Amino acid sequence: GESVGLHLPTLSVQEGDNSIINCAYSNSASDYFIWYKQESGKGPQFIIDIRSNMDKRQGQRVTVLLNKTVKHLSLQIAATQPGDSAVYFCAENPPAGTYKYIFGTGTRLKVLA
């Protein structure tokens, strides 16, 4: 399939290590944030979301942290596996009620065996 994100920032981690992917968002009034994973030739896949009234949310092997002071999101993946290799996008929902997401530029995660 085609490649997603040929010139994206890349994070390389050893299998079993923890990964941290960062994202800066644009609108201080955005009230909802999502992390998506996108593999080559596929659409974005929902990983985890967080609302602006929270600082942290945990899922299965993933944690999202929100720092509204500096408009920063991070995605932590525990015990990274080869299947985690993909491009990761954060998305923000600016206020206005439409939920038309604004996506960040993405980070390619490469898991080294």
Place this chain on the structure above:
Amino acid sequence: DTGVSQNPRHKITKRGQNVTFRCDPISEHNRLYWYRQTLGQGPEFLTYFQNEAQLEKSRLLSDRFSAERPKGSFSTLEIQRTEQGDSAMYLCASSRVQTSRNYEQYFGPGTRLTVT
């Protein structure tokens, strides 16, 4: 598989031709969105529907683009007189909206358009 399907998956067309893509959302979802994604970029919002009503269109959606959702179920996106700059992945997403809470958008696999 998120339950959102798109057809065709790939389309190659010559400049100046018209193309139409279809999206079938998750059946109970009342919101449907179209995004465009070019290589190396995140998806960019094009337009969205709540039921059959088209509520917002991006400035990216020129007059050559039209989208419909006639019965509040599937949607079509048509591009007339295609240009090489239209080459991109066209993504459809759907979500469920209730009074006090919006839910995450689920994306389809996309339609990759190549204009030669």
